[in-house]
Amino acid sequence: MPDTHEVYAAEDLFAGWLDEAARRPGEPLRIQVGGALQAFEPETEPRFTDPAHVQAFVDKVLAHLAATGSAYDDGAGRDLAGVPVVVRARRGHTRAHYEYDELPARGVMAIPPREVGGAWSLRAAVVLHEVAHHLAGPVGHGPEFRTTFLRLLEDLGMPVLADLLHTAYRLHGLDTGVDGEDRTLLRIGRLLRQAERTDNAAEREAFFAKAQSLATRHQIALAVARATAGAEEKREEPTWETVLIGESGKRSLARYVRLVLEIARANDVRVAIYTSNTRVTLYGFPSDIAVVQALYATLVTQMVADGDAHLRSGAHKADQREVWNSRRRRWELKPVHGSTARAAFYEAWADHIGERLAAARTSARAAAVAADTPVAEGPTSTELAIRAREVEVVDYFGRMQRDHGIRGTWKGTAHAGHAAPGSREAGTRAAARASLGTERALTGGG
Incomplete structure (x- = not known):
C-alpha cells in the first residue's frame, strides 16, 4: 500500500523519541532537523497495562472529542468520533489492527496483550494510530490519514507530540496534507480552540503558552533555515x-x-x-x-x-x-x-x-x-x-x-x-x- 512503509518508519522514529523523552523527564528533547538542533518538551505519552486499559482510554478519547465538538465527518454527514470502538486482545504479537463493522456500526481495534509479547503496542503512539484509522475512514496511510492523526493529537491537547510526529513524517519524505504556514496556523488554531473550551485556568494558561511557543519556534526555524539557505534559493522577505x-x-x-x-x-x-x-x-x-x-x-x-x-x-x-x-x-x-x-x-x-x-x-x-x-x-x-x-x-x-x-x-x-x-x-x-x-x-x- 502506498506510503505504508514510510509511515511505519516515521512512527517508529516518533516512538523512539518519546522513549528517549520518558528516560529523561524534565529535560528538553533535542533533535537534529535540517541541519539545526531543535528542542521539544513533549507531553507525557500514556501507557497501558492491557487491552481493557486501552478500551478505557479509547472511550475517554472519543468522549472528549464529542464533548469538545471535534467532529470527524465521514463525508456522508456522520461524525466518526461518535461511532464507538471496541478493543479486543489479538493473538498475534507482531502488529495491532483496526477494522470497521457495519452491523452494528462500530470500530474494532485488536491489540496484542503483554503476555504474548505485545508490550510494544500498549502505548498511546500505537493506540492513537488505530484511532486515527477509525476517524479517517478507509484511506490507508495516505495524506488524509496522516493529517487526521496529527489533528487527533492536537484535539487531545498534545500539540508537541503532533509537532514531533509531523517532524518524523517530513524527515521520511512524507507530506501531511497541509504544509508550511497553513500547517502551523492550523496547529496554533487547534491549540487555541483547546484553550477556549477548558474551564480550568491552569490548562488554559498551558494551551495559551504552547500556542505562542509554537509560533516562536516556527519563527526561529524559519530564521535558521533562512540564514543557511544559499543565495540562489527563494527566501521569505519582509x-x-x-x-x-x-x-x-x-x-x-x-x-x-x-x-x-x-x-x-x-x-x-x-x-x-x-x-x-x-x-x-x-x-x-x-x-x-x-x-x-x-x-x-x-x-x-x-x-x-x-x-x-x-x-x-x-x-x-x-x-x-x-x-x-x-x-x-x-x-x-x-x-x-x-x-x-x-x-x-x-x-x-x-x-x-x-x-x-x-x-x-x-x-x-x-x-x-x-x-x-x-x-x-x-x-x-x-x-x-x-x-x-x-x-x-x-x-x-x-x-x-x-x-x-x-x-x-x-x-x-x-x-x-x-x-x-x-x-x-x-x-x-x-x-x-x-x-x-x-x-x-x-x-x-x-
Whole structure:
C-alpha cells in the first residue's frame, strides 16, 4: 500500500523519541532537523497495562472529542468520533489492527496483550494510530490519514507530540496534507480552540503558552533555515500589510491599537499607526504578520465581550470619584463613567495579554538557544539567525518609514487606570482567563 512503509518508519522514529523523552523527564528533547538542533518538551505519552486499559482510554478519547465538538465527518454527514470502538486482545504479537463493522456500526481495534509479547503496542503512539484509522475512514496511510492523526493529537491537547510526529513524517519524505504556514496556523488554531473550551485556568494558561511557543519556534526555524539557505534559493522577505481597526469615530480605537502593539511586539512585527487610529500597517515577515493578524482577530472580540460583561455586571460602579455638587455646594462621590471604566478595563486587558505573550516567547527562545551548540565562545547559530532576522525587520521598517513618509510617535490616549482601579484589576483578571480564539480566525486572517 502506498506510503505504508514510510509511515511505519516515521512512527517508529516518533516512538523512539518519546522513549528517549520518558528516560529523561524534565529535560528538553533535542533533535537534529535540517541541519539545526531543535528542542521539544513533549507531553507525557500514556501507557497501558492491557487491552481493557486501552478500551478505557479509547472511550475517554472519543468522549472528549464529542464533548469538545471535534467532529470527524465521514463525508456522508456522520461524525466518526461518535461511532464507538471496541478493543479486543489479538493473538498475534507482531502488529495491532483496526477494522470497521457495519452491523452494528462500530470500530474494532485488536491489540496484542503483554503476555504474548505485545508490550510494544500498549502505548498511546500505537493506540492513537488505530484511532486515527477509525476517524479517517478507509484511506490507508495516505495524506488524509496522516493529517487526521496529527489533528487527533492536537484535539487531545498534545500539540508537541503532533509537532514531533509531523517532524518524523517530513524527515521520511512524507507530506501531511497541509504544509508550511497553513500547517502551523492550523496547529496554533487547534491549540487555541483547546484553550477556549477548558474551564480550568491552569490548562488554559498551558494551551495559551504552547500556542505562542509554537509560533516562536516556527519563527526561529524559519530564521535558521533562512540564514543557511544559499543565495540562489527563494527566501521569505519582509513585507507590509494594512489592517483595518475600525471606522472613524468609533470608540476605543486607541485601545484596540494598543492590543495590536502588544501582539506585534511578541512576534517581531513593527507597526505604523494612522493618526485616526482607524488602521495600522504591519511590517515584518509574512509568517509573523499572519500570526499577529490571527491573534488580533480572536483577541479583540474577546476583549470587547469581556468589557461588556464587566459593565453589565455593575462592578465598575465600585470605582468612585469626587464630583462638585453646585446645588448642594459640596463634593460628592459618584461612580466613574462607563466609558472610563471600559477604557481602564481594556488597557489592563491588553497589558496582561502582552505579558503572557512575551513570557511564552522568551521561554521558547531560551529553549531553542539552549538546544543549539555554541560556536567557540560566541553566540549560537540560532542566536545569530534570530538576531539577523530582527535586524532585517528593523532595517526594512526604517526604509519603509522613509518611503511611506511615516513620522512621529504614537502617543495613544491618557491612561484611565488611575481613575478606575477596580476596572483595571477586572481587566487583568479577565485577560488571565482569556483564550486566544478559534481555528477559523487563524485560517481566515485578520
